[in-house]
Amino acid sequence: EAGVVQSPRYKIIEKKQPVAFWCNPISGHNTLYWYLQNLGQGPELLIRYENEEAVDDSQLPKDRFSAERLKGVDSTLKIQPAELGDSAVYLCASSPGTSGGHRVETQYFGPGTRLLVL
């Protein structure tokens, strides 16, 4: 079974340019997460989807970041315009989402997209 797929794996852009990341979760997983990870740090949640609904986007900088999961399957995270401080690894994860919110589920991560803003 295929794992979480992310593309591109690497992206180098100049500041003020737009950038988009794509994630395809494990088939059948209802919950999708986007995280930001700085070097030597743990992941920081940006947004969590239950199917197509964004149920937690409190940490998403909405002035420049946006995300969508239109059909409740794959998802896109966009930054426009990018700033130097956005250089980081952007991780996507998915979980079954079948616990009904009654327990913590295992999150399955993709390899991440490494973004460098010059």
Place this chain on the structure above:
Amino acid sequence: TQLLEQSPQFLSIQEGENLTVYCNSSSVFSSLQWYRQEPGEGPVLLVTVVTGGEVKKLKRLTFQFGDARKDSSLHITAAQPGDTGLYLCAGDEVDSNYQLIWGAGTKLIIKP
């Protein structure tokens, strides 16, 4: 302020040695997970502990959840180069709707 404090931040030891890394908080957690992340990859779940005082073993790795469910430890016996990676703990606070809070990780290097 980091809600989950992991220590040490960095550890480099020789193959065959034993080690323990820690995950501490002032908050109480319903459960706590340990993940390992290798360079260029996403984190992979190692174990979930849910009961205060619980001990789980995964081959040479022993995980313990504190009695008060505020802290956890990971002990590795006879470390091998394949154990190299970033070890992350993540917990869901009581009444947090099962959302995970992540520590900053312990970067472990095992030298052959």
